Amino acid sequence: MALNPISARVRNYDVRQMGIPVSSLSDEALLAGYASGDRELAVAFIRRFQSRVYGVALAVLGDPTGAEDVAQQAFERAWRHGSTYDARRGSVGTWLAAITRNLAIDTTRVRKADPIEVDALLAALPAGPNEPETKALEAESSREITRALRLLPTDQARAIVLAGMLGMSASQVAAAESIPLGTAKTRIRTAMGRLRSSLRYEHLAEHSND
Amino acid sequence: MTDYTRSDSHPETLAEMALGVLDPEERTSVLTHLASCPACREELLELSAVADRIAAQAPPAEPPAGFEDRVLARIDSQILGGTSALPRNRWERADRRTYKASGSRRSVSWKHLAAVAAAAALLLGAGAAIGSAATGTSSTVASDTTGGWSASLLVGPSGPVGRVFFDSDGHPWMSMGISASQVGTLRCELVSPAGKVIVLGTFQVTSQGGYWATYIPVSARGANTVRLVDTSGKMVATATMK
The missing domain is CATH 1.10.1740.10 (RNA polymerase sigma factor, region 2, helix turn helix motif)
Known part of the structure; x- marks a missing residue:
């Protein structure tokens, strides 16, 4: 820097x-x-x-x-x-x-879909925050969430990047991915549930090592 | 709670709500449900924590040059324009403070920085930065009667190990510095005269020493003793606040 x-x-x-x-x-x-x-x-x-x-x-x-x-x-x-x-x-x-x-x-609320951008964001995930000021704790937190994201099936990870990073609604995700609205909602809900479980597991594993 | 396949009686849109992407109509419907469903409120809290961490994974990007100046100008305009509910002297300009800090009118920010500076000085073994050097006989080493701040010694079993600074103006907060004699994780607690203990958080002390600052919650008002406890539960230092 x-x-x-x-x-x-x-x-x-x-x-x-x-x-x-x-x-x-x-x-x-x-x-x-x-x-x-x-x-x-x-x-x-x-x-x-x-x-x-x-x-x-x-x-x-x-x-x-x-x-x-x-x-x-x-x-x-x-x-x-x-x-x-x-x-x-x-x-x-x-x-x-x-x-x-x-x-x-x-x-x-009218963000245009850009599937190439989603791929780029997914590819960039492992890097995480790398500035010198970043605290070790935050770096670890970043690693946890990227690890959990990478464990998701690709269609769910894409839905999470579209909704969680690009701020798209379920209907915008559906349009971007050319899938029915119900499918988009299910992918978002299922992925968020899995991420929560993964992070909770990591948290428990971390504390069991204390 | 861990099952994300929910029954019909609970909204299936909590994840979208947590991500902030639910449309207004659906949001209203979820909010109505949340008012009477503690389980969904708890689930939304957990999902929101996940959503926040996802948002933080967006790739960093440098804003155009001069960004910080424009942010500061924006905040200045809020204060000077009188649109802020905050006291006008909250934002103390560096130049004014630099030249007037020794005068009778000390700003809140000056006091805050003095506390930070003194705590920082401790890490370098520079001794007391505020008021007279402590001898160990009195735990309070300095205070400002016109404002709300005071400084006290953190005393361990074999003598002073650091200092804690307390500022009761506005949103009360405290900062502390501790020497490297207590390397490891320390838990900071506040204790009221009646013995009520409020845990404020934990921080790390490295071979370079440790420095920590935190706001003091309303629940801790009236507490007058700071305790630092190590991971085994042993109290390593205490300070009494004025």
């Missing part, structure tokens, strides 16, 4: 003055600083998450201008509602992704 010019600009102040780089602060601490109104920590927070937030918006909207507007709205919402973040429900990155997805879906 390129050198963050902000770090140099604020190095003479407070946390930075003592040699603690902003990048070493946890996601939760950065969010607290952002939501409480600290401008330097806000810049660091936005820079840490902007590619993930923008990526979620772009996946749903498929339009860079619309995606930027939604990404901005998502950061504004995170600033307003930072105090409602609950670490027990997921990482800061996941929380931001959910905010962004919901805003993006509300923005457009």
Whole structure:
């Protein structure tokens, strides 16, 4: 990752003055600083998450201008509602992704189907978040969900990518895949049930090793 | 609950609801059902957690240059335009704070950053960053009577091992730094004078030390003792908040 010019600009102040780089602060601490109104920590927070937030918006909207507007709205919402973040429900990155997805879906209900894009998204899955700031815990969480997605039959995985990442409704999935609406609904429901079971199993397995 | 083949009496669209892709009419129907069905509410919560993790798997993409400036400008306009329900001084501009921090008017964000800075300083062994250096005889090392923050020593069996900073302004929160003498996973608990224990969460202490911050839930109001407990249940440090 390129050198963050902000770090140099604020190095003479407070946390930075003592040699603690902003990048070493946890996601939760950065969010607290952002939501409480600290401008330097806000810049660091936005820079840490902007590619993930923008990526979620772009996946749903498929339009860079619309995606930027939604990404901005998502950061504004995170600033307003930072105090409602609950670490027990997921990482800061996941929380931001959910905010962004919901805003993006509300923005457009007429997303065009692009089957090639679905294949590309499925192929890109194993990578997961790989930025230096990404916490080990979040990386593990990412591996769990991608592993679970890869265990799904292809038609169900496609339905989940279309609905879960591109924000398509069941009828849009049906049109994109040239299948009946009932089949699309069944694929989404069955796949979500399997993912939930897989993740629950991973969670139990993880704790049985404690 | 684990069976996703549901009976007719329960909606089959909870997965679509969790993914946020259900059309408004169907959503209304599901919401009506949820009002009287705890099992479906629980299932929706679980499916929503899955849906959120799926959304987070979208490939990252760099936004156009200057994105963060536009986000900050957007938030500035919310505050200055008076459309925000938040206090206007919530967003403290860096330049103003840098030059006025030593004055009588300390902003909330200044206090927050001071707490973070002090906790961070501890990790480097820089000693007390706020107020006078602690001697170990008094657990509270500094406080700000005009605001809501205070700093206390985290004391282990053989002496001080870190500090905890508490800010009661707005949404109360606390941050703490602990030395590398307690490497491993620590659970943070708040204890009320009546003995009620509220678990706030866990964090890792590495060979570089540990730093953690969290909001304090309403249920923990009145609690005045912070406890850090290791995975075996042994209390490794405690601090008393003013």
